[in-house]
Amino acid sequence: MMWASRWCLLPVLWVALVWPTAACSAQAIDLSRLQYSESITQYLQLLRDEGATEQLSSAMQRTEWENINVSVLQEGYREGAFWLRGQLRNDSPVPVTRWLAMGSARLQEVQLHLSEPLTTGVPGAGLRWQPPQFAGTKYTSARREVQGRTALFALTLAAGEQRTMVLRVAGSSVIELGVALWEPAVFREEEGRELAIQAFVIGIALVLVTYALIQGVEWRDRGSVLMAVWICSALLFILSFQGYLYLYLLPGGGSWLVRLPVTLGCLTTLLHLRMSYVLVSLDQLPRWERRWKRIYDVMSVVLIVVTTWIAAGDFRATAPVANAIAATCYLMWAASMLHGWRHGLDNARLLAISFGLAWSAMWLKMLELNGLIAHGILPDWQFATLFQLGLLGVASTMVVGRALQLHHKFEQMQWSVLSLRVREQFKLEQEVNHRTSELRAALEVADQARHSKNGFFTSISHDLRTPLTSILGFADMLQAAGGEQGRYGRIIVRSARHMLSMINDLIDYAHGDRMDLSQPRPLYVHGLLQTIGQEGAALARRQHNAFSLEVSPALPPVLRIDAPRLRRLLGNLLDNAAKYTREGSIRLEVGWQAAAVRSGMGVMEMRVSDTGSGIPLHYQASVFEPFERAGADRTQPGLGMGLALVRQWIQQMDGQIALHSQPGQGTVLTLQLPVAMADEQDIARDDCREDSNTHPLIDGTGRRLLVVEDSPDIADLLVEQLEMLAFEVERYADGETAIARITQTDKPAPALVLTDYLLPAAKGGEVLRATRQHLPGVPVLLLSATLRPPTDRPDDLAFDACLLKPVNFMELQETLARLLGLPLPQLGAALAGTVAAVGTVAAVPAASEAAEDTAGPRPLPPQESLQQARVLIDSGAVSDLLDWCDALLQQHPQCAGFQSRVGQLLREGDLFAVEALVNAALDQQRGPGSEDVS
Known part of the structure; x- marks a missing residue:
């Protein structure tokens, strides 16, 4: 039984002897020997935790730990967790601090477990662990002890101290296990150099973006705009791939940061495909335009779906699919570029060569990240920098090339437009010359028509004056008759003058005046x-x-x-x-x-x-x-x-x-x-009376009239006309002075008072009252500007008569004759007076001729010319008489005075005066006692 119990203790003793040996099988790393940086992955041991269920204590007791023989271990998209352990020591007499950095910036969850210093000579015996340190995109940057774009931990060992280090790496991202130790100052220096290069690259990219956007907007070039958007998307993809977005813009962390690089990568691929399709103009390929358009549309739709799937679905399951689809799209893109190159499309060769090299390097990197090939030569940031520089170089070439291409097209368009403009200008000049000749001919015709129209209007208007002149003459006869016939005559005169003003308007219109x-x-x-x-x-x-x-x-x-x-x-x-x-x-x-x-x-x-x-x-x-x-x-x-x-x-x-x-x-x-x-003061003198050629009908000799009128023009006109009728006129400008004159008994009494109603100082009604009181029996004639004089007065204070302004002197004479009992001529006498008045008109120039005869006789036209004028006067041809005047002046310049007088009378429309003047000239030439043979 004792031997059986001893045999049962053998496995326990073997485990006790083997475990410390396994724990210390990895070589201890001396921190004091590190001067700059060194990769320590090959000095560590690896444990794969497939279910990610192991804890630190249980993982340390596992026997599946294996040595790592590469500097960077590529595991791709793997489930579970990875444990790394190693021994650290400090053989120097002073404390040493080093930074432990993970090579990839995309690791989601990294934990560092550091044991307390070993107190025994046997590593792993009686280990006690310090609180773990955390890093990775899952955690906020505030939980890190040392800030950096990758997982970074500070390790400090006292002199002669030795410790055990355990790393746990897990997450949905690509597992890239590369561990290195850095001297802190060297790390920061290298980080600064990397940041300077990134700033330079980003600056160039932003310049290109700005230029491409301006070029796209100014030239309305969709390819330049797509290129600017693609460069921005590529920059964001690289910055997220390297961890700069997490470090500077998104320090809060989170699981979605793992999806961001792949999402931006798919979006960048989509924009690159659309940009290439537009820049190369694949729609111009013969017999392939619809096929490539359909292929590119399908790839665009698939990339949009995959991008949405990555952003919202299971990342670990969709990421490899997205990478495979992106690789397939780039293969199709390369085939389309080669096809376009073969058919000589613009930019196809440049895109195929430049982007082909760049995307080949990217494929190698993707294979490396997925663990399908061994680790490359360059680190992530160096590879990304070179990739960015390559893309920027290609993008710069594309932007400049696109600008030159657009400029060349613009020049071609300018030359085409200029050529077209020259042809159109030549054609337009021919058309203008043709139209100018037509317009010139039309202008000549219009000018002839205008002259004909002016001549017609002038002739017809002058010929219309002739019957109006006759009407005015006989209407004057009726006015002179007084009574009802005189009133009818005044109506006829007003209507005839209104017709005469319309004829004058017609003449003005013929001369081009606006009506x-x-x-x-x-x-x-x-x-x-x-x-x-x-x-x-x-x-x-x-x-x-x-x-x-x-x-x-x-x-x-x-x-x-x-x-x-x-x-x-x-x-x-x-x-x-x-x-x-x-x-x-x-x-x-x-x-x-x-x-x-x-x-x-x-x-x-x-x-x-x-x-x-x-x-x-x-x-x-x-x-x-x-x-x-x-x-x-x-x-x-x-x-x-x-x-x-x-x-x-x-x-x-x-x-x-x-x-x-x-x-x-x-x-x-x-x-x-x-x-x-x-105001009444604004009325012009010529507008104060209706008629201008009034013949005297009554004789006011020995009779005194008082005229009370505040308007100077009307007062002057009244005084002038009344004095012409032989009246004695006293003029007063206001009612007060007129009343003072009426009340004076030492002055001769007037025969009649003619007053306005609206007067200063005293109105016309007060003048009437004063006249009735002091001069009973003297008639008072009201000259009013309104139709209805005041009627609210007793009969003894009513005006004897009322006339409206403007003054009609025929009507005024008739009213004065009625009020003063003066005789008016009968119709026959009036007719004789009118004829006498015409003779008076003719006598006026005769008198003037007599005055001129004292200085020398005035030349008269020949008798034949005067006989011709008589014929034209009898026919009433006013326009022909005007032509006769012009011909007389040309043939007989010495008769300018006679011609001027006849022309003036014709313009006034007074044929009676013209006839009298011509008859007087004929009588003078024939001498006394001769008979009129005409």
Whole structure:
């Protein structure tokens, strides 16, 4: 039994003897002998923990520890954990500190277990462990004792001290086990050199990115933009691959940092494929354009799916698949580049050579990381730096080459555009020359037409003056007759002068003057409205219609308005109303709406209403259109332009027009016209009277008249005309001085007082009262600017007569004759007076000729020329008479005075005076007693 118990103790003794031997089978590493850096992987032992379930104590007791014979152990994507152990000692007499660094920056979880110093001579006996140190992308950088882009630990051993070191490496990333010891200062120096190189490379890359972006935006080149984005993506991939993103930008760590390099790698591959397709223009390959497009589209879709799978799925399962797909895509890319190179596509050869070498090196690195080939010659950062420099060199070449290519294309386009422009310019010059010749011919035709038009308008307008001159002459005869005939004569004169002003406008239009510009002038608006009312009454009587004019008392006496245009506006409306109203009534109402206080503006509202047939509703929308007669009776004259012209004119005067009509009941047209108020002092002297050629009808010899008028122009005009009628005139500028004169008994009493109503100091009503009180029986004549003088007075204080401004001196003479009992000539006498007046006109030049005869006789035209003028006068050919004047001046320059007088009378339209002047010249040439053979 005793021997049996001894045999049972043998396995225990063997384990006790073997375990310390296994624990110390690895050679102890002397930290004091290290000067710079040294790889210690080959001095360590490795234990593979397939399930990653072992703890430190259980792992130390395992017997599967094996020696490592390489400097870097590549395990690829493996599950489980890896344990590394080794012995550290310090044989120097002073403490020594060294840094332990893991070669890969992508390790997810690294733990360092360091034992307490060995107290016995047997390593591993009675080990006690210090708290573990952590590193890797799983942990935040704050948990590290030493900061670095890779897993980094500080090891400090006292003099003669020996310790056991155990590393545990686990995670989903590629397992690359490379352990090295560094002297701290040397490590930092090497790290600084590496950072300087990286900064240089990144600076160049950013310059390239900026240039490529500017080039892409300016030239609208999609390939340059894709190249800039691809360079940025490649930089991010390399920085994440080397651990710089974790160190400087993402120090918080996390499991997603393991996915980031592969995700960015797939994205970079996708961008590289799209960039290559655009730069090489694979769509231009004959018979292969659709195939390569389809292949590249499939690869792009697959890479997008794989990138999404890596970012969200099982990384350890998807990463090898992603690497395989990326490798396949690069193989297809290489085949497409070779195909494009063979067919001579731009950039295909450069991309195939440069990127082919770079991606071959990358494939070798990927095989190395996956543990399929042995460890390479260069470390990660050196390989990455060389790879970056290679890519940047290729990218620089591509950017410059692309710029040159685009510049060459741009030059070709410029030359093409320039050539096309030259051809188009030549063609355009030919077309311009052709069109210029056509336009020149058309201009000549238009110029001839313009001259013909001007000649036509001039001839027709002068010929129209002839009957108007006759009308004015006989209307003057009617005015001279007084009474009802005189009133009719005044109406005829006003209408004829209105027609004469339209003829003058026609001449101005023929000369190129604008007729659409409003020309407002201060005038007596009540007098204008009375004239329009008289014309409207005449129009209304044509079809037995009643006419009424109603003017608001609020309407100012003087307004700044375009009188000819307003007269035409209301004339058109009244003419339309008279056409379509039979045995009814027509009314013209004028109101006033004052604007803001002190603005001097207001709105003149004119309403023309009739009881005619009205306008159907469906025609009212188009009634203001040209040539639209709104279903009117076609037997009525007109072209349908009246209302169209009214709307055009009222809009040009900034006014408005409104229509309200009901069939069978009549039509109401309302005009609203903004106008400015004016003062009587603003009215020009020539606008103060209606007629300019008034013949005296009465004789006021021995009669004194008092004229009370505050307007100097009107007062001067009245005094001038009254003195021409042989009246004695006393003039007063205000009512107070006039009243003072009336109350003076020592001065001769006047025969009549002629007064305005709105006077300074005292109004016309007070002048009337003073006259009735101190000069009973003396008539008082009111010269007013409004239609309605004050009527709120008793009969004994009513004015004897009232005349509207502007002054019509024929009407004034008739009124003075009635009030003073002066005789007026009968119609025959008036006719004789008119003829005498014509003779007077002819006598004026005769008198002047007599005056000139004292200095020398005036030459007269030959008798044949005067006879020719008589024929033209009898036919009323005014334009031919003007031509006769021009010919007379050319043939007989000595007759310039006679020609000038005849031309002046023709321009005034006075054929009577011209006839008298020609007859006087003929009589003078024939001598006394000769007969008129004409």
